[in-house]
Amino acid sequence: MEPRDVRAAGAVVTRKGGEVLLVHRPKYDDWSFPKGKLDPGEHAVTAAVREVAEETGLDVRLGPVLAPQRYRMSNGRWKSVAYWTARVVGNDDVARYRPNAEIDAVEWVPWKDVGERLTYSYDRDTLAEARPLRRRTRALVVLRHGKARSRGAWRKDDRLRPLVRLGETQAQRLVPLLAAFDVTVAHTSSSTRCVQTVTPHAEVTGWPLKLYDELSEEDASTEGVVDLVDSILDGDPSSAGGAVLCTHRPVLPTVLDALQVPDVELEPGAMLVAHHRKGRVVATQVVEP
Incomplete structure (x- = not known):
């Protein structure tokens, strides 16, 4: 049986002025985007942010997702790399980066020079895909609440129906995922199971x-949902932060219709x-729990 792919994640990090962040690995003498393998049980979204921080010293937030790379490594195994576009939060100066055995150089490279600097053709393909998506965006995360107690076994007001333990675990694991997309405010249904889903993120951040x-x-009403979605999309343009909107399966089609995006089935969490x-x-992505 074929061994599973080695899974990794990274980002094409850009900044205003038309530059892309690249790293040099002395072991392979190559220039590439910051990336690295997932830790056991780690989500690719979280890994992408973590790896950029570890390899460059910069804190980033993710933009639109890019097509994954898949290639054969020198040992014969296949590697799959998930990529996103990304922007730095805070100071983007790399002048104080300290070289080490894994990454000995981190540079902002002008767009016109990046293609020649990159060592691998698949990185150049990823660069071409990222270029039209390089403008700054904000994220609106449409979230279905975590796994809740069954409706049939709940005898009280359904608004008070809580999460089960799996749902509570999903809520905890959402914290770094929402942070990766720069969520700075949570809009949620007042029902208990929705409030419990986003409360860990609010408490941590x-x-x-x-x-x-x-x-x-x-x-829920169409008018009320549309008004709320429009107010989020038309929010203060000087605020770079994103938002999460947590609701229920029957309400999701109305939310997605207000966003003018195709309907999708979202599992709990x-x-x-x-x-x-x-x-x-300008772009959407479904992120599973």
Whole structure:
């Protein structure tokens, strides 16, 4: 039986002025994008942010997803690399980077020179895909609440139906995923299972948590959902942060229709990340829990 692919994640990090972040590995004498293998049990989204930080010293937030790379390594095994576009949060100066045995140089390279600097043809393909997506966007994460107690076994008001232990675990694991997309505010149904899903992120980060009856199964209306989605898309342009909107399966089609994106089925704890710019969604990705 063929061994499983080695899984890795990374990012094409860009900055204003038209430059791309590249790293040099002395072991292979190659120039590439920052990337690295997933830790056991780690989500690729989290790994991409972590690897960029470890290899460059820079903290990034992810933009639109790119096509994955898959290639054969020198030992004969296959490697699959998940990639996103990304922007630096805070200082993007790499002048103080300390070279080490794994990465001995980190440089911002102008777009016109990146293709020649990159060692591998598959990285040049990824660069070409990233170029039209390099403009800054904000993320609106449409989230279905985590796994909740069964409706049939719950005798009280359904608004009070809580998460089960699996749902609580999903909520905890959402914290770094939402942070990776720069979520700085949570808009959630006022029902308990939705509030519990986004509360860990609010508690860890300190970002605000806003409750809405109009996102609940009982009180949702097309007008209320559309107004809320429009207000998020048309939010303060000076604020670079993203948002999460947590709701229920029956309400999701209305949310996605308001975003003017195709309907998708989201499992409990799964999310659709909609990257938008100037009130228009430019890219989407489904992220499983």
